[in-house]
Amino acid sequence: MKKIVLFTFIISTVVFPQDDLKEKEKALKASTDITFEANKELADNDFIDAEVNYRRAISKSNENTAAPYNLGNAYYNKESFSEAFGRFKEAGELTSEKPVKHKAFHNMGNVFMKNKEYAKAVEAYKEALRNDPSDEETRYNLALAKELLKKDKENQDK
Template sequence: MNLKLTYLFILIGCLAFAQDDEKAKQKALVQSKDLTWEGNKQLSEDKFVDAEMDYRRAIAKSSENAAAPYNLGNAYYNNKTYSEAFGRFKEAGELATDKEEKHDAYHNMGNVFMKRKEYQKAVEAYKEALRNDPTDEETRYNLALAKEMLEKDQQKNDQNQDKKDDQDKKDKNEDKKEGDNKDENKEQDKKDEGDKGDKGDENEEKKDENKEGEGDEKKEQEKKPEQGDQQEQDQPQQRRPDQLSKQQVQNLLDAMQNEEKKVQEKIDAQKVKGAKVKNEKDW
């Protein structure tokens, strides 16, 4: 009996705690909505900073108030802070408990993607919005526009890819042409080197021929003196104009001897004449 009473008291306590917790949540939700209303008022008066603070306080008060992040997202979107806006719209879509709130959150996420020119993501966001409210014509129109922009973007990308492929082909052909020219230049250089080598061989051959010719000429010249000597021996010796005959030479020698004799006689005569006479004393 006592055990049953204990369980009963525990159950009553849990129910009371749950009721208190629910009351606290409801109270926090009311306060969050009040702060959201204040934020809307500040935003209507172009007080963006004050409105942002009220929305943030509202979000912190209750996680069940999807209106606070959604309205803060709209404030960021109108202020062209699209990254912050997307984060708040996503948060609102996760907190939303009914389809209408989810529809609005995904519709606005699609608008952010359109601003970023992320058309594929915009298409997916608008489709999710239509799943929650298929009757919204504005969402349907935005979806059609997103598909059209996506198709144009893909065509543009395809054209750019084709241009890139054409340019790559052109560059490849130019590289190939340049490579062919280099190969031709190399072949020409090899040919020039070969011609130069052939000319060098021809020059060497000419040099060898010249050397052989010079050697032959030298041999001929060496032979010629011998032939000349032989010719001089074979031919009678010719007397040169200034050369004396043997008789003339003999006559000259005789004349020279006579002259020397005469000179010697004169010398001898002078010696005799010049000699001292010895006087003998006559005692």
Template sequence: MKKIMNKLFALLLLGMITSGMAQEEKKKEAEKALKNSMNLTWEANKELSEDEFIEAEADYRRAISKSRENAIAPYNLGTAYYKKESLEEAFGRFKQAGEVAGAKAEKHKAFHNMGNVFMKNEDYEKAVEAYKEALRNNPEDEETRYNLALAKALAEQQKNQDKDGDKDEESKEDEDSENKGKKEQEDQQQDNKEKDGGDQEKEDNKEGEGEEKKEQPKQGEKPEDKKQPKPNQLSPQQIKSLLEAMQNEENKVQEKMNEKKVKGPKSKNAKDW
């Protein structure tokens, strides 16, 4: 049992020694990588000072890939981008520097410059938050404090302008809605006028058609004479018939009178046979 315990202890001790050696080895490798990264950063700084931006950018990227503990390389690369107005790339590098930075001074610089990028983009509320974070890491920096006050003032001004813009937009919408209502009302009135005019025209046409129907004779009938006799007035045909009747009566009377003249009065002496 004692032998087994001794073996277990020896194995545990060996594991601790091996782990410690591995950690030491990793530490040495990290220190070596950081050293190489810093050397590349120094080269990039030199190239950037000589206006060799492309070479400097490449060395900064190599330095960043060598060690995540190097906060200076992404910060300096971000500054180079910022000077060239490549704000999106600059912000990404400043953010990276703030994440890997161990010292408060490095974090302060990273968040201060992130605030500057937000100011350039007129995103003042985010700039306020970035400057606040920078001051948490260095409350004594007067430049950051001034930028924070300026960002607050601009954010408030921007907020008021947005409110005024919303009011103007609402007023415009109300005006458009009112004009639309008036237009619809005018269109409705015009439609009603046209409808009334059309109905009146239909009614007039209907009345005219009725009159025409009254005036037109039915099929097979002769048109009536416009010069119809008034009530109690004889028509020419009736007058002609009456004249003929009167003439006939007169002829009859004349015939009777003629018969009397021919016969004469009866004689008193008549011959006997």
């Protein structure tokens, strides 16, 4: 009797991780498909349906960093900067890929610039450059943020 229980336990530990992996792959595929649909809707200027589908994609899989990133871009273009920031932050936290982290932090810096939060923009651009030191646009934005921060401090001291 003990051998059967032990045997069943061994099989269950071997089978379940594979099932979990298949389910995660299936969820990622569904999420990616929904993101693709949302991208098309956004290209057709259908923000409402695109937003709904990006949110659906995000709920399907947390391994799809394109969905929160693209939703962040959509919000940014609608000037909903706090929502955009949250989605860029989510994309940056979900990924270990440097190019995605770079874009997410770069765009968080852009949100901070729009909100005139120059010190935070400086830090976001620095983090973006840690993930892609060769990006000249981020380097330029960092210099601009530093200059605006300096002017802001000078105006406060007057």
